[in-house]
Amino acid sequence: MLPTTAAASAPPPLPAPAPGEPHAALFLALGYMRLPELLACWRVCRLLGEAVAGDTLLWRRVAVEPPLSNRVTDEILAKLTARAEGTLRSLHLVGCSRVSDAGLLRVVEQNPRVTELYVPTCTGLTGDGVVKIVQLLHEHKGNIDHLRLNGISRMSKHHLDVIMSLMSKGNPQVQQDRSPLFYNHRAHEVLNTNDERPIDVDVCPLCTNVRLVFDCTKDDCRKVKHSLLRCRGCYFCITRCEKCGACISSEDRTEADLACSDFMCLDCWLTHAKCSSCNRPYCERHENLMVPLSMPGQFSCQRCAELGASLESQEDGY
Amino acid sequence: MDSTADPKGKRPLYQEDGLAYARAAAAAASATAAAAPDEEEAKPKPKPSSSSEEAKPEPEAEDQAEMPPLVLVAEDGVEVSISRRAARMSHMLRLLMEDSCADGPIPAPNVHSDILDLVVQYCEKHGPYYDPEASERARNPFPPFPVELTPTVSSIKPVTYVDPDPHGLKDWDKDFISLDNSTLFEVILAANYLNIEDLLDLGTTTVADMMRGKKPEEIREIFEIENDYTPEQEAELRKENAWAFED
Numbered sequence: 001m002l003p004t005t006a007a008a009s010a011p012p013p014l015p016a017p018a019p020g021e022p023h024a025a026l027f028l029a030l031g032y033m034r035l036p037e038l039l040a041c042w043r044v045c046r047l048l049g050e051a052v053a054g055d056t057l058l059w060r061r062v063a064v065e066p067p068l069s070n071r072v073t074d075e076i077l078a079k080l081t082a083r084a085e086g087t088l089r090s091l092h093l094v095g096c097s098r099v100s101d102a103g104l105l106r107v108v109e110q111n112p113r114v115t116e117l118y119v120p121t122c123t124g125l126t127g128d129g130v131v132k133i134v135q136l137l138h139e140h141k142g143n144i145d146h147l148r149l150n151g152i153s154r155m156s157k158h159h160l161d162v163i164m165s166l167m168s169k170g171n172p173q174v175q176q177d178r179s180p181l182f183y184n185h186r187a188h189e190v191l192n193t194n195d196e197r198p199i200d201v202d203v204c205p206l207c208t209n210v211r212l213v214f215d216c217t218k219d220d221c222r223k224v225k226h227s228l229l230r231c232r233g234c235y236f237c238i239t240r241c242e243k244c245g246a247c248i249s250s251e252d253r254t255e256a257d258l259a260c261s262d263f264m265c266l267d268c269w270l271t272h273a274k275c276s277s278c279n280r281p282y283c284e285r286h287e288n289l290m291v292p293l294s295m296p297g298q299f300s301c302q303r304c305a306e307l308g309a310s311l312e313s314q315e316d317g318y
Numbered sequence: 319m320d321s322t323a324d325p326k327g328k329r330p331l332y333q334e335d336g337l338a339y340a341r342a343a344a345a346a347a348s349a350t351a352a353a354a355p356d357e358e359e360a361k362p363k364p365k366p367s368s369s370s371e372e373a374k375p376e377p378e379a380e381d382q383a384e385m386p387p388l389v390l391v392a393e394d395g396v397e398v399s400i401s402r403r404a405a406r407m408s409h410m411l412r413l414l415m416e417d418s419c420a421d422g423p424i425p426a427p428n429v430h431s432d433i434l435d436l437v438v439q440y441c442e443k444h445g446p447y448y449d450p451e452a453s454e455r456a457r458n459p460f461p462p463f464p465v466e467l468t469p470t471v472s473s474i475k476p477v478t479y480v481d482p483d484p485h486g487l488k489d490w491d492k493d494f495i496s497l498d499n500s501t502l503f504e505v506i507l508a509a510n511y512l513n514i515e516d517l518l519d520l521g522t523t524t525v526a527d528m529m530r531g532k533k534p535e536e537i538r539e540i541f542e543i544e545n546d547y548t549p550e551q552e553a554e555l556r557k558e559n560a561w562a563f564e565d
Contacts, residue, residue: 020544025503028510028518029525037526039562043534043555046546071561 022048030058035080036068059083063092072096074103081107090116097122101129108133112140120200121151127159127210138166147199155210157203167198180215183235183245204234211235217245241265242283259301260286273297277304388415389423390438396431397423400438404445409513429511433504440494440517447485448516495524499541533563 022045030041030051042052052058062080064072072080077099081088088111093099099122108114114137119125130149137144144167149155179197202213205228216222216231216238224230231238231247239248246265248256256269259280264272272281276298282290291305292298300308387399388411405411405420414420426434497505502521509517529537538545547555556563 020542020546022541022543023500023503025506025510025521026525026541028506029522032519032522032526033529034526036531036562037529039559040529040532040534040537042559043547043552044537044545045543046551048543049547049555068562073561076561 027051035064056083056085056087060087061090062088064096065094069095070097073098074100077103077107081111084111086111088114092118093122095121097124100124101126104129105133108136112137112142115143116146117144118148119152120148123153125152127155131159131162134163134166145198149201150212157208157210160203160210181213182217183214183240204237206233206237209234214240214245216247218247221247239263241268242285243268258283260289273299275299275301275304388420390426390434391423392429392431392434393427394431398431398434398438400441404441407441407445407448407514407516411512429508430504433508436505437508437517443490444487444516491520495520
């Protein structure tokens with residue numbers, strides 16, 4: 001049977017539930033709910049509450065996302081993960097700035113079989129702390145398969161080397177699995193990267209900081225064999241097109257001007273709808289800032305719209 | 319047979335069968351055959367080269383297509399038949415077929431015939447594209463979160479991104495699962511009993527989606543659940559999880 005909840009493995013379900021009681025299917029759905037909904041269900045009625053609180057299988061994967069992220073402190077995290085009673089497998093903390101190294105270390109000590117640790121933009125964590133955690137897991141013969149460390153503070157090449165060596169000791173395939181990472185206009189929104197790579201960050205070959213390092217999507221750049229000449233760099237070192245992830249040359253950068261101050265390569269720039277006054281488009285991430293005009297299909301950017309409105313009000317004043 | 323190309327395991331596995339049917343239908347019918355059989359006929363030309371690879375699954379596929387459909391008996395005695403290809407989607411039925419116990423009527427207690435009809439409809443639609451080995455559950459032990467994000471948002475993918483839904487099943491699924499609550503629950507329970515992963519995922523993520531962003535009172539209203547906590551217990555719970563419910 002499916003390893004969702006203990007209720008799922010029960011014998012044939014009861015017929016129609018008594019009125020006012022939750023249907024058996026709701027218990028099955030508990031395994032598919034995110035954290036806020038799970039906590040809400042806890043308070044709905046006694047049966048659901050017992051199912052939520054008592055079922056360790058539900059708490060094997062804990063994912064804290066905004067808006068709950070900045071409310072989670074070390075104690076709250078410890079309480080949440082205690083429900084798994086040592087069987088925690090996967091922990092996702094997105095942007096939990098109040099979680100510290102010590103808190104996370106305590107959680108991992110209680111649950112040494114964690115295989116997946118996603119802590120992007122948790123600025124309370126440091127490189128030292130993460131190294132300690134990976135070392136602890138290695139000592140307990142744990143198997144950490146997936147790490148996401150983009151955005152934690154004070155991470156250096158040394159930390160990354162130690163982490164990679166520890167991960168590859170447990171898992172010899174780790175070194176070969178370096179599939180290319182392409183920039184996407186949503187790369188800033190750090191959500192669950194569903195790909196199978198063991199670790200997301202790398203050392204940028206240009207600035208030697210530990211960041212997300214992107215490969216280029218242009219055919220010419222992809223064909224380059226020599227690793228030193230390859231078009232590979234972090235977000236700050238190589239300007240990339242918001243839409244297709246290709247590198248942008250300096251001439252293109254002056255030509256392809258965007259209303260939102262992001263960057264786009266010339267090919268993508270030509271295809272986007274532009275403001276009728278200043279001829280600059282918005283990138284996909286900022287599409288919602290477009291101000292529609294009376295002619296269908298035409299729009300104006302925010303700045304031109306404000307300029308137009310202030311000119312009109314000046315004229316009215318006369 | 320690259321399973322990484324199709325994360326959901328939706329791949330036209332039994333094209334050869336479809337072609338056999340299509341050729342027979344085209345031969346029997348007049349020249350007013352629809353575009354579909356013509357397209358499928360055009361497909362076998364590149365296929366013969368790979369037929370040697372597919373020699374193993376082919377005889378099995380042909381056997382399955384020829385054998386009679388399974389018969390499921392609902393709780394009200396009504397019999398519902400399901401083709402073998404569609405029955406592969408149910409883990410339980412698949413095991414029964416492998417053990418050759420699937421020849422007689424198979425009881426499905428606690429499942430009403432209307433619900434069984436719906437389930438069979440789902441399986442028939444998804445059956446031809448179902449590949450048990452490439453199923454995502456085998457690689458990822460956790461059930462999927464209800465994901466509203468489009469693929470470009472939820473992960474950084476290359477420009478040469480393979481469409482995970484080449485047969486347009488997602489839209490069909492969305493229409494299929496827009497049922498009233500009680501029917502939806504029954505479908506979930508039936509899928510759980512017959513162990514149909516995909517339908518169970520679909521149903522439960524729909525239910526979980528219904529609850530997104532809702533407070534306990536609202537959840538009680540939607541699903542008609544009575545609050546049987548004592549006021550003290552409620553106060554305690556609220557204190558314990560106060561951090562999650564600050565507004």
